[in-house]
Amino acid sequence: MSGAIGLATVGMTKIFGDFTALEDVSIDVRAGDFHALLGENGAGKSTLVKCMMGFQPPTRGQVLLDGKPVSIADPRAARDLGIGMVYQHFTLVPSFTAAENLVAARGHVPAVVDWAKERKSLDAFLETTPFRVPLDRPVRELAAGEKQKLEILKLLYLDQRFLILDEPTSVLTPGEADEILGLLRGMTDAGLVSVLMITHKFREVNAFARNLSVLRRGRLVGAGAVGKVTTAEMTQMMVGDAVPRPRAARVAHAPVADAKRALEVVALYASDDAGTPRVRELDLHVEPGEILGIAGVSGNGQSEFIEALTGQRPIDDGRVFVAGQAFSPTRGDFARFKVFGLPEEPLRNAAVPRMSVAENMALRSFDRAPIAGVFGWLKPATMRARARDLVARYRVKTTSIDAAIETLSGGNVQRAILARELSEAVDLLIVVNPCFGLDFSSAAEIRNQILEARNKGTAVLLVSEDLDEILELADRVAVMSQGHIAMTAPIGETDRNAIGRAMAGH
Amino acid sequence: MSDMATLATVLFAMIGGAIRVSTPFLFVSLGECVTEKAGRINLGLEGTLVLGAMAAYMVAYETGDPWLGVLAAGCAGLILGTMHATLCSLPRVNDVAIGIALMSFGTGLAFFFGKPYIQPQAPRLPSVELGGWLGNPQLAEALTVNPLFFIGVALAFFLRWAFDNTRYGLLLRMAGDSVAASRAMGVSVDGVRLAATAAGGFLSGIGGAFLSLYYPGSWNEALSSGQGLMAVALVIFARWDPQRCFYAAMLFGAAGALGPALQSVGIVKGYYFFNAAPYILTLLIMIGAGRDGKAARAMPSELGVQR
Numbered sequence: 002m003s004g005a006i007g008l009a010t011v012g013m014t015k016i017f018g019d020f021t022a023l024e025d026v027s028i029d030v031r032a033g034d035f036h037a038l039l040g041e042n043g044a045g046k047s048t049l050v051k052c053m054m055g056f057q058p059p060t061r062g063q064v065l066l067d068g069k070p071v072s073i074a075d076p077r078a079a080r081d082l083g084i085g086m087v088y089q090h091f092t093l094v095p096s097f098t099a100a101e102n103l104v105a106a107r108g109h110v111p112a113v114v115d116w117a118k119e120r121k122s123l124d125a126f127l128e129t130t131p132f133r134v135p136l137d138r139p140v141r142e143l144a145a146g147e148k149q150k151l152e153i154l155k156l157l158y159l160d161q162r163f164l165i166l167d168e169p170t171s172v173l174t175p176g177e178a179d180e181i182l183g184l185l186r187g188m189t190d191a192g193l194v195s196v197l198m199i200t201h202k203f204r205e206v207n208a209f210a211r212n213l214s215v216l217r218r219g220r221l222v223g224a225g226a227v228g229k230v231t232t233a234e235m236t237q238m239m240v241g242d243a244v245p246r247p248r249a250a251r252v253a254h255a256p257v258a259d260a261k262r263a264l265e266v267v268a269l270y271a272s273d274d275a276g277t278p279r280v281r282e283l284d285l286h287v288e289p290g291e292i293l294g295i296a297g298v299s300g301n302g303q304s305e306f307i308e309a310l311t312g313q314r315p316i317d318d319g320r321v322f323v324a325g326q327a328f329s330p331t332r333g334d335f336a337r338f339k340v341f342g343l344p345e346e347p348l349r350n351a352a353v354p355r356m357s358v359a360e361n362m363a364l365r366s367f368d369r370a371p372i373a374g375v376f377g378w379l380k381p382a383t384m385r386a387r388a389r390d391l392v393a394r395y396r397v398k399t400t401s402i403d404a405a406i407e408t409l410s411g412g413n414v415q416r417a418i419l420a421r422e423l424s425e426a427v428d429l430l431i432v433v434n435p436c437f438g439l440d441f442s443s444a445a446e447i448r449n450q451i452l453e454a455r456n457k458g459t460a461v462l463l464v465s466e467d468l469d470e471i472l473e474l475a476d477r478v479a480v481m482s483q484g485h486i487a488m489t490a491p492i493g494e495t496d497r498n499a500i501g502r503a504m505a506g507h
Numbered sequence: 508m509s510d511m512a513t514l515a516t517v518l519f520a521m522i523g524g525a526i527r528v529s530t531p532f533l534f535v536s537l538g539e540c541v542t543e544k545a546g547r548i549n550l551g552l553e554g555t556l557v558l559g560a561m562a563a564y565m566v567a568y569e570t571g572d573p574w575l576g577v578l579a580a581g582c583a584g585l586i587l588g589t590m591h592a593t594l595c596s597l598p599r600v601n602d603v604a605i606g607i608a609l610m611s612f613g614t615g616l617a618f619f620f621g622k623p624y625i626q627p628q629a630p631r632l633p634s635v636e637l638g639g640w641l642g643n644p645q646l647a648e649a650l651t652v653n654p655l656f657f658i659g660v661a662l663a664f665f666l667r668w669a670f671d672n673t674r675y676g677l678l679l680r681m682a683g684d685s686v687a688a689s690r691a692m693g694v695s696v697d698g699v700r701l702a703a704t705a706a707g708g709f710l711s712g713i714g715g716a717f718l719s720l721y722y723p724g725s726w727n728e729a730l731s732s733g734q735g736l737m738a739v740a741l742v743i744f745a746r747w748d749p750q751r752c753f754y755a756a757m758l759f760g761a762a763g764a765l766g767p768a769l770q771s772v773g774i775v776k777g778y779y780f781f782n783a784a785p786y787i788l789t790l791l792i793m794i795g796a797g798r799d800g801k802a803a804r805a806m807p808s809e810l811g812v813q814r
Binding site: 092093094095096097101104105106108110111112113114116141 | 671672673674675677678680681683684685687688691692693804805807808
């Protein structure tokens with residue numbers, strides 16, 4: 002087994018159109034280092050490692066391998082240089098055993114595999130690593146931790162000595178994460194491999210990394226040795242101390258004596274598609290005329306929670322009350338309690354892509370008067386008149402109201418759906434990442450619509466990965482971590498650092 | 508006749524029937540198994556079976572050599588399989604729809620070219636006597652086995668071994684289970700699927716040769732009666748394992764032999780009902796396989812109706 006290699010970037014810059022994803026980033030990961038790369042979503046971490054792995058060419062900048070400049074044109078070139086990457090999702094063949102995955106990864110499989118011989122050499126190889134996985138069971142039967150070990154073993158088996166790990170512990174239990182990172186740290190200490198790990202979790206950085214670099218908005222904003230940089234300083238570097246956007250104007254609501262909570266969720270449980278519990282004993286409530294912002298690192302159960310609340314996913318356990326009454330996510334209850342929403346990826350979750358803009362705008366109301374006439378016959382003229390009115394009022398840019406909604410740009414799909422959801426009286430509005438991927442002016446407009454609804458007395462549940470958005474819009478903030486609410490506070494009584502720490506699981 | 512003797516007669520008839528009737532099931536299901544392992548569904552194997560039967564009969568009649576007929580049947584299947592794979596490798600082409608189209612195409616082609624061969628008698632495949640030394644004529648009759656059966660059984664066990672122990676086996680399973688992993692290895696997924704579908708067609712064609720050249724042993728248009736389609740259900744029941752395909756084919760064969768076996772001892776009541784046994788079994792198996800999560804887990808991940 003050969004030794005670790007060091008990798009450094011010099012002045013790495015990546016420009017997409019008029020968007021600078023990465024600007025003049027130089028990081029140095031020496032041979033045998035365990036280096037943590039920190040940053041918020043969209044800070045440029047993925048762009049940086051994609052440039053290092055040859056997935057995309059940098060606009061400017063260079064990669065140095067053990068001090069010498071190298072050109073990495075594609076991932077294959079990176080592999081040949083001994084640079085390997087573990088992705089957020091598993092890349093193993095699920096029906097293959099661990100042994101089959103390793104042999105197949107080698108690329109040149111003999112015509113007839115002599116498994117006795119292969120097993121002997123695999124066992125010998127495993128002896129050189131601290132990782133232990135069952136070789137003879139199909140990978141789909143393995144636990145997430147074992148799969149992640151196997152992903153790392155695959156790289157080591159191909160003799161890759163510089164490992165890039167992209168949030169390697171996001172699907173692991175804390176126990177599994179500690180075991181794997183501990184073993185990797187041991188290997189770096191022995192000078193066998195170097196590790197560059199993208200992560201959000203300060204605990205893992207403090208426990209296992211030796212050095213760290215922090216990116217924000219595409220720039221390197223800090224670097225240093227773990228232990229010399231405090232967690233508070235790391236948070237500060239990640240979220241920055243920029244002046245947030247001015248808070249939008251809002252009206253204060255006079256307290257109402259017997260006001261019922263617009264939404265109350267009690268001890269809710271939900272699981273993902275594989276049956277793993279993702280929402281655990283979640284409690285929260287939203288008052289009328291209030292925006293509750295749910296912050297959190299993505300993948301902490303937010304999607305599953307909203308899907309359970311809106312009927313896209315079964316509720317395993319727990320109760321949901323709207324306006325003080327038991328609520329089940331059916332079309333009838335949505336209409337009765339005036340619950341509306343803008344889910345994430347609205348084209349997928351809230352629209353029928355190939356139906357026209359007019360039809361999509363009538364999805365809530367097509368079966369009621371005035372659009373539905375006698376015997377349930379549609380009145381297309383009424384439907385189209387309504388759609389024309391909404392398109393004009395919400396400034397949806399479309400060639401015609403008869404165009405398929407999938408032909409609209411992302412921002413205009415979002416506007417069209419929001420127009421539909423806000424076109425009637427709304428008591429409870431559920432919005433998820435409403436401005437994701439939108440340009441500045443579209444985002445500002447959509448935020449204004451949400452705030453306007455709140456000022457009219459609508460209760461708003463806002464889930465967002467953008468902390469700035471939550472700080473701008475929310476009256477109260479709740480932080481979701483590992484499936485439950487880790488912290489709730491009125492927006493005036495908390496700050497970015499406290500929220501950041503709760504997000505990171507402290 | 509005593510009850511014991513009656514039971515023995517039925518049992519022997521069913522064993523013999525299972526071996527006879529299972530052979531086409533075995534070949535078609537092995538063909539479908541190879542195809543589906545690579546991540547593609549070929550529903551056209553019913554058409555391949557019928558075209559194979561016709562081609563075998565025609566060539567055997569014209570040349571006088573039944574084995575040349577078997578080869579011709581395989582080649583006819585190979586061509587249909589290649590057509591399926593080529594059409595499916597085009598963008599946004601649905602393999603189920605192509606399969607159904609090719610099913611009609613195969614049967615139509617067979618009926619068109621097969622018209623002149625309904626009357627004449629082609630040479631049949633030889634059979635192997637296994638039970639002559641037992642001195643029991645019923646058992647000897649039951650153990651008169653066709654050579655294709657042996658080839659099929661050997662093939663089932665060979666394929667089971669090859670999926671785990673050869674390069675092509677691993678590549679095939681990889682194409683069916685993870686397109687991303689195959690591409691990462693620089694393997695052409697469409698190429699693997701082309702080879703698998705063509706090989707699957709070849710095997711199904713041979714299944715057809717058995718129908719026209721051994722049992723029932725003549726060519727007519729009602730020869731297959733949906734066996735090619737039932738074989739698809741059988742692959743699900745066998746959880747995409749060639750060895751289990753063999754056991755499942757035997758089970759289907761025994762079910763198919765139930766009607767004639769009962770008739771041979773004079774039970775004619777419900778003859779049509781017993782003849783429907785394989786179809787009822789198919790229904791039950793589909794329901795059972797759906798309930799048990801095992802089949803869903805064994806299914807190649809890339810196998811899907813939606814593309």
